[in-house]
Amino acid sequence: MNLPPPTRSGSERRPLRSRRFAGVTLALALSLVAALLGAVPAAAEVEHPRQQWMRESTAGLFLHWGMFTAPAHTDCAAWERDVTEGGWSAGYWVDEAKKLRASYIVLATFHSRLGYARPWPSEIPGSCATKRDLLGELVEAGKAKGVRVLLYMTDDPQWHNEAGIQTLDSAAYSAHKGKQVDLTTREGFGEYSYDLFHEVMDKYPDLSGFWIDNDNAYWERNKLYEQIREKRPAWLLSNNNEDTPIMDTVSNEQKTGITPAYDYPAATYTPMPRLTEADYKLPTSGAWWYDGKDNAVDLPLSIGRYVANAGSSIKSLMAETPMVNGKFPPSQENFNTFMDTWLPPIWSAITGTKGGGYMYGGMQPGFWNDGAHGVITVADEARTQYVHVLTKPKSQDMVRLRDNGYRVTQVTDVRTGAPFRFTQSGGYLSILGVTTWDTYDTVFKVRTAGQQHFLKPGTVKATASAAKEGFPAANLVDGDYTTYWDSNGNQPVSVSLDLGKRRKVAYLAVNQTEWSPTHARESFGRPEDSARIMNYKVYTSKDGRNWGEPVRSSAMRSARGTQFIDLGAQDTRYLKLEVLDTWSGAQAKPFFKQLKIDEIRVASDYPARDTDGMPLEAEAGQNDRDGKARVTGCDACSGGEQITRLGGGARNAVTYRGVQVAAAGTYRLELDYTAPKAGSLSVSVNGAAPIKKAVAATGVEVPMDASIAVPLAAGDNTVKVFSDDQQGPGLDRIVVGPLPSASATPKTTMTVRPSGVVWVGPGQQSVTISAKLRLDEDTVDNVRLAPVVPAGWTLEGAPVTASGLRLGQSIEGTWTVTGPAAGGAAQVPVKADFQTVGLPHSVSKVVPIQVRPADRVFMREAESSLNDIGSAGVTNCGRCSGSQKVRNIGGSADAFVRFDDVTVDQAGEYQLFIDFTVNGNRSYFVTVNGGTPIEVPTSGMGNDTVYTKAVTVSLKAGANTITFGNDTDSAPDLDRISLGS
Known part of the structure; x- marks a missing residue:
């Protein structure tokens, strides 16, 4: 078999979310050899035979169900009694999973928010355990019908008294162990759950693995995962939100805020061939568990996610919310029944296929003509492809998409088998005469004769102006999508291609590494962004030295899948792709100025098929x-x-x-x-x-x-x-x-500095504001950017204007706003006005200016753009100043908040007031001007309650730097700081 190289290691792909430890080095070849010899693998595998059943799966059913399922129970025995008397049946869950074509069930009962219930008879005291073997019944029922079961495990003890009762029994577990163990601490809970892992492995050999929500230092220190590999080598390990090397599966939790809303893969960050899940709530509102309500299921969203995930080889792990008796609320049960009838006619286009447009070949997914959007699935080495139109065109009776060099021989309707007319030219396949569209997914079966006109691997040699060690430019043209070139943080950067001799060149097909979302977003408080090519230039040369003017200057859309650079008809031996910048902003440090490309392929021509031709061609004979x-x-x-x-x-x-x-x-x-x-x-x-x-x-x-x-x-x-x-x-x-609707504002990115609340002193004050507007889609005209000052304030600086902007282009400016002599607060919006097809639009961001209290000489929000937050992240907080705070501080040296330019008039000792939220006992280590860190212990209950603590710090006159962090453990979330004399 082809073994992917170590470059697909999770530690190479993404920073850790909740734990900070040295990642396990991925040594795939050695681990596979070890596995074949029967030894315990020393590290994880990107691909392994034990994963095959899940790779062949499309979906799973995620069941959050426990003691606190509504109506919540505070007594374990009473909960079990109501489960049994209510008619709970493992077979019901298995049958509902089969309706969804789900191949596995993840049972989340030992959950921090559901009472830490264990649905099996346990010899280990410490939390709720049933006398009836519910887990065993589920495993057996699933085995009988080909549905596997994974058990959810958590490392999080912080919710042990959420319902007003203590759900973790430290005394009982301590007596069992013969020593004192506090289950409400992460260390103690780690020891307790470590024992549970082993108990489950011993009792349930037919279980298929563990779905693990975060990691615990006790597990890692005691080699838990390695022991699982040794004791149950066929079991899968799945981890929530982290690309952890030893895990088989990366699960991407609840991604929203995407356009279209169903395009879940656009928010994921793990490239093929890594085994990945999208785990999301099927009811579109409410908790992950049954909260007493029959929350609605959005069919277009849920079906769209199901299909879109299949189009990226991502497994849809759908979270349904069983009631105490195990039955699903009517809306969810109805959805399952609907899918049982809707899926069969198109199942051939989903099962046994792979995501198209990526490493497995296939045409280009994403946005197509006239507002259409969809995905591709492929089979038979992409000789059979399925075009899934999830959003139909606004008005046209056709679908037009990039063909990626495939010569199409036939197009038919998957549901009816009816043939469709089609044409190919200029790199596009156009499927014509579509008059009937399915409400959720119109599917075309496209037969091809393979790809045409691409130069074969080995023909092209690549060099680059920069490369990270171990990721050379040669990886770009080796035909292997599991290796890649890394620009090592350089921008601009260029890649030169030697074609061996003068050749005709029509276009480049570029597969960028799918290791980042396609747009700016937050995930668990950490900023993310697209590490993909934005503005670029392409040059040609006959000798590799004299390049002349660029033959193409444009911007590449931030999107998943193969992207194309059309070059017209070029006759050249050498090509140079110069990447001027990427889409990621500085707020997302792991992605900023990063560029990773799997493959660049060179095509000499386009597949062509002239039938009746496209409508409204300029050269049509009737014109x-x-x-x-x-x-x-x-x-x-x-x-x-x-x-x-x-x-x-x-x-x-x-x-x-x-x-x-x-x-x-x-x-x-x-x-x-x-x-x-x-x-x-x-x-x-x-x-x-x-x-x-x-x-x-x-x-x-x-x-x-x-x-x-x-x-x-x-x-x-x-x-x-x-x-x-x-x-x-x-x-x-x-x-x-x-025309686009009046509310359809083209997507832009506006960055304003300073962001968040700006605190100023009493009396007249001036604030310097900078702003940048970038166009992320479409074309706009008559652009104007400037702050809008309230009455009594003045603005210094003229508006910034442009006659138009195209994809990737931007304008920026800097202004000074000055308040009245008496001072006071203000809301200063920075507004951008523009037009699309004559329709006016505007976007804005407000800079709130507030006057600090009289007893404070300095005040700043933690989330302010004037600070450096390292690998920590910003999240919403309704009770916090500015309605935001910084979370994920601590656990490593790079997760900090650094306040620069903390300015005071004179040197001396000051009271540093720290506004924070915390759940439990945690500490900051505060460093002033690079001095000795000061530990600031905190304690509190609930991450929505703001506490304040004061410590004395010594500052110099002028600008100071104050840093909050904790290299070894999680720190509290930080709202803001202030200084009192």
């Missing part, structure tokens, strides 16, 4: 061509042709007749064009006055799009396109669609 307008070849254009010589005014034009819409109104007209330099196109509809649209330079014969709003009559319309430029752009095609 009128006036004056000098003529058809010319254009490899990257739809249909392989375009209309050129449209310059010089309306006498040189292409005129479409019979452009149809069902109802009169204003529509979005997209112009796909090529232009060697910036210019304009003019459009006259039904003989009306022309509408002029400025267009950017494409540089090469690679179409770009520009859109305008046009009035169209019901039925047939005439659309005339020309240019007033002396040498006008070429026209590839036009597309007619609905």
Whole structure:
């Protein structure tokens, strides 16, 4: 078998979330040899035969069910009695899992928020244990019907008295052990749960593994995972939210805030071939467990997640909420029954397939034409591919997506077998004449004859201007998606490709390592962002030394899957891809300026199939061509042709007749064009006055799009396109669609500094504000960026403007706002205004300015952008100042909060007031100006209660630095600090 190299180690991929220890080095080849010889592997495997059953799975059922399931029980025996008398049946859970085509169940009963209940008779006292062997019954029922069972285990004792009773019995466990053990501490709980792991392994050989929520230092110190590998080598180990090398599975918990909402993989961070899960709540509101309510299930969201995850080889671990008697609330049971009938007609497009557009081949997933969105699944080495349209196009009866070089031979409807017309050109497959769309997933079966026109591995040699040791540029062209090139944090950075001899080059296919989300987000308080290419340039050279001007300058969308750089028709031996920057911002340190690419493939041409052609092609025979307008070849254009010589005014034009819409109104007209330099196109509809649209330079014969709003009559319309430029752009095609809704604001990223509450002293104060607006999708016009000051305040600095922005482009500015002489608080929004197809939009971020109390000489929020928070993270906190705080402080030297420029007028001793939240007993270590750390112990209950503690610190006059951390253990969450004299 092909063994992936050590580069897929979890320790290489992602920082740890809740524990800080040296990661286990992944030595896959050695561990597989050891496994084959019957020895205990010294480290984990990215791929191992024991994982095969889960790799063949599509879904699992996650069941949070325990003593505190509503109505909560405070007595273990009473809970067990009500479970039994209520008619609990293991077979019911197995049958419901089968409806979902789930291959496994994860039982989360020994859960910190559910009373630490153990659904099995236990010889080890310490928490609730049933006399009835519920776990054993579930394992046996699952085994009878091919559904495996994994047991959830936690290391978290902090919720031991959440319900007002003590759910952990330290005295009983201490008597059992013959020594004093406090189960409410992580160390004591680690010892207790360590014993439970072994008890379960001894009692239930037919269990399939453990699903582990975080790690415990006691487990690690006592080699628990290695013992599991030795005692139960066929069992899986799954870990929540961390890519831990010794674990088989990485589980990504409850990802939301994604567009589309079902595109769960866009928020995950672990690349294939790592075995990954998406674990999420099936009811779209409420707790992970039954809270007494029949919470609704959002069908489009839930089905979309199910299919989208399959399109990325991610397993859907769906959390349903059984009641005390084990039955699911009606909404969830109804969803299961619906899926049991909805899945079979398309099951062939899901089961036995792999995610398409990644290392297993396949066309490009993601956003397609006219607002369509979907995923690809592949089989038969991608000779059979399934196009899953989860969001249908807004108005068109077609789907158009990048073909990734596959020559398509047949397209049929998976449900009916009916054939569809299709065409291929310019790198796109267009499936035509789609008049019926499934509510949730329209699936096309696409047969291919394989990929065409890519240079074979070994033909191309790669070098780079920088590389991390062990991750050379040669990995880019070795044909192995499990190796990658790492730029070692350098930007800009370039990769040069030697094609061996002069060749025709049409495009590059770039597979970036899927180790980051595709957009800025927070995960458990830690900022994440996309470590993918943004702005780039491509150069050609005949000798590898003289590069000249770039043949292509553009931005690459931040998206998963293969991305393409079209180059027109280039004749060259050498190519250079210069990456100017990536999408990640500085707030997400693990991803900032990081770039990892698995493969870059070079294609000499596009697959082509001319049938009836695409609608509204400029070169279509039914169009009128006036004056000098003529058809010319254009490899990257739809249909392989375009209309050129449209310059010089309306006498040189292409005129479409019979452009149809069902109802009169204003529509979005997209112009796909090529232009060697910036210019304009003019459009006259039904003989009306022309509408002029400025267009950017494409540089090469690679179409770009520009859109305008046009009035169209019901039925047939005439659309005339020309240019007033002396040498006008070429026209590839036009597309007619609905205007975006007024609420559909293009995605932007606005960063404002300082962020959060700004605390100032009494009297007149000035605050310097900087802001940057970046466009993350689409095109916008007439951009304006500036603060909006309230009455009585003044603004120094002019607004920043731009005639337009395209993908990846940005504008930024700096201003000074000054308050009135009497001082006072204010809300200062930084506002960006722009237009899309003539529709106005705006986005803004507010800088709250507050006056600090009279007894404070300094005050700053922990989450302020003026601070460095290392690998800690910001999270919401309703009772905190500014409604945010910094969490995940401590456990390692890099998880800290450093306050720079803590300024005082004179040297001396000051009272440092620390506002924090904490659950239990934890300590900060506070360092002032690099001095000896001062331990500040804290104690409290609940992470929503803000406490204050004061310590005395010695400061120098002027700027000081104060750092909060804890190298060895978790510290409290930090709200803000202030100084009193």
